[in-house]
Amino acid sequence: MALDHLAIAYNESSADVMSRQLLLNITRARFHQPIYFSGISNIAATLNFQANAGATPPFTGNSGTTLMPIFGCSASENPTISIVPMEGEQFTQRLLTPLSEDKLTLLLRQNIDVDLLRLVTLEFRTQGEEAVFHNRPRNRRDYAAFRRIVLHLSSIQDRDQLYAEPLIFERHWTLPSESISGKEFQALEQEYSIAPDSTTPIYHLTKQVVGRTVLTNYDPLLLSNEERIRLNDEAEKNAPNDLLVDIRPGYPGGEYPLHGKFRLRSFSNIMYFIGRTLAAEPERDVPKDPRTPPVGENPVSVIEISESSRPPADADVVVKYRGRYFAVRPSRRSSWNQTAFRVLSQIFQMTVTELPKPGVPSITIVK
Numbered sequence: 001m002a003l004d005h006l007a008i009a010y011n012e013s014s015a016d017v018m019s020r021q022l023l024l025n026i027t028r029a030r031f032h033q034p035i036y037f038s039g040i041s042n043i044a045a046t047l048n049f050q051a052n053a054g055a056t057p058p059f060t061g062n063s064g065t066t067l068m069p070i071f072g073c074s075a076s077e078n079p080t081i082s083i084v085p086m087e088g089e090q091f092t093q094r095l096l097t098p099l100s101e102d103k104l105t106l107l108l109r110q111n112i113d114v115d116l117l118r119l120v121t122l123e124f125r126t127q128g129e130e131a132v133f134h135n136r137p138r139n140r141r142d143y144a145a146f147r148r149i150v151l152h153l154s155s156i157q158d159r160d161q162l163y164a165e166p167l168i169f170e171r172h173w174t175l176p177s178e179s180i181s182g183k184e185f186q187a188l189e190q191e192y193s194i195a196p197d198s199t200t201p202i203y204h205l206t207k208q209v210v211g212r213t214v215l216t217n218y219d220p221l222l223l224s225n226e227e228r229i230r231l232n233d234e235a236e237k238n239a240p241n242d243l244l245v246d247i248r249p250g251y252p253g254g255e256y257p258l259h260g261k262f263r264l265r266s267f268s269n270i271m272y273f274i275g276r277t278l279a280a281e282p283e284r285d286v287p288k289d290p291r292t293p294p295v296g297e298n299p300v301s302v303i304e305i306s307e308s309s310r311p312p313a314d315a316d317v318v319v320k321y322r323g324r325y326f327a328v329r330p331s332r333r334s335s336w337n338q339t340a341f342r343v344l345s346q347i348f349q350m351t352v353t354e355l356p357k358p359g360v361p362s363i364t365i366v367k
Contacts, residue, residue, distance in 0.1 A: 006077070014040055019317045022344060023328060026305065027321040029275025035095075035268065037086040039352070046078045086352060094351050098122075099264040104348055105213045106162040109345060114215075115154040115338075116343055117262060118302040119270060124149050124245075126260040133186035136273075137281040147286040149258060151317075153245075155288075155295045156217050156253035165220050167211040167235070169228040177201045212236060214244045215262075217251040239263075256291040267351045270344070274303055303340045304329060317341070 017040065025035040049163040051073040072262040099120055106116065124133045124146055133146040173192075178201065180188070188194060193206040211228075212235035214220060220228060235244040238261055265273065277283050278321030283301045288294075306327050311318055316338065331337040 002333050016317075018348075019341070020319050020347065022341075022348060023305070023317050023326060024319045024321060025271055026097060026274050026278075026320060027326045029272045030278040030326075031275075031322065035271055037081055037352070039086055040081060040083055044148075046080075048074075048078070050074045058360055076248060084220045091352065095268040096266050098239075098266045098269075099347065099350075100240045101243050101264070102214055103162055103347075104243060104264060105166075107346065112339065112343055113154060113297070114157045115150055115297065116302070116340060117150050117153070118147070119274075119340060119343065120264055120347065121146075121150075122263045122265045122269065123263055124260055137277065137283050144227070144286050148289040151288050151295055151298060152253060152256050152258070152288075152292045153215070153247075154297075156247070158296055159252050160260075161217055161252035163216045163219060165216070166213050167220055167228045167232045169209055169211065169225050171209055171229075173205040175203050175205060177203055184305065212238075212244065217247045217253045224284050242353060256289060267347055270347065274305070274344075277301060278305055278307065297336055299331070299336050303344070304331070304337050 025037065028035055050351075073270055084198050104120060107116075107120075118135060121135055123135055123142075125131070132142070133149065134142040135146045153162060174197075177196065180203065185194070188205065191207060195204045195206075196202075197204060209232075211232035214231055214235060220231075223231070229242070231246065235242075238244065241264040242261045243264065244261050245258055247256070248254055249257050285300050286298075288298065306312060306315070306329055308325050308327070309323075311320075311325045311328045312329065315329050318325055318327045320326075328337060328341050
């Protein structure tokens with residue numbers, strides 16, 4: 001019972017520390033201060049249980065003969081917590097490196113609202129980069145266009161017609177049969193499908209390839225193999241932090257066709273983006289595009305953080321900084337705010353490296 005209570009208590013405390021650190025660094029970014037993290041690398045807790053029993057003569061002196069029982073017990077906890085600062089070149093590089101396409105795909109596969117692209121995306125670039133729409137409230141026209149693009153994708157997702165799938169296609173080659181020895185043939189069979197040609201002395205080699213991820217309003221498998229190769233070749237020209245978008249007419253959401261790419265932010269950029277929206281560049285309401293059908297949610301702020309002179313009573317996470325209280329409050333009609341903060345926490349977990357752990361057991365029980 002003590003071990004169960006101890007493990008749960010440390011788990012809750014560690015989670016609360018991480019959430020408050022995230023919020024504290026957002027407030028630092030709000031005041032243009034550097035962000036700083038530390039982590040709990042190890043918890044060594046020693047539990048000591050002791051019990052004793054005995055008997056003593058009664059306190060009534062010679063008038064009594066019954067022995068008096070004596071019972072005693074004690075329990076003590078001696079935790080040792082190792083806190084490690086997250087710093088150095090490797091951690092800094094991970095903070096400053098933009099999120100990769102595969103990390104964003106992991107989040108989208110968890111069925112999060114695609115509208116949360118507002119949190120992780122720096123900009124949207126159309127095909128050929130003819131137009132670039134920056135996700136910064138100070139650029140009023142760009143910001144409004146970006147919000148409408150993301151909101152339209154959210155409307156497609158609401159209809160369960162938004163796909164974030166890797167392009168799967170086949171590559172084909174031909175080799176003269178006399179150029180392949182027996183050992184080379186066996187080696188090729190491990191990676192390729194090999195079929196002899198019935199008319200000429202050549203082998204046809206086929207290999208299935210899993211390519212880049214594309215955000216679409218159709219199942220990519222509906223395309224021909226050549227079309228999938230062409231899309232993948234286009235995606236391969238992009239940087240690792242670019243996500244290709246292809247919204248075509250004739251499918252749900254095709255009334256507002258889109259072809260371009262989202263450029264993703266680094267974790268550091270995400271934190272300073274949220275910090276700027278608290279004062280210097282507040283987000284504002286942007287109505288949907290006339291071509292977009294009604295959507296379920298269109299919050300003004302990607303994460304709503306309140307600032308007050310007194311601690312709020314209904315907040316999930318609260319920190320005090322420079323005499324002010326900053327809090328992540330639950331959304332009134334949905335779980336948007338909590339979900340956005342959870343996604344931010346998951347991005348942070350994908351950013352940090354494993355902390356060094358001393359060679360000591362996590363929990364020791366002495367009886």
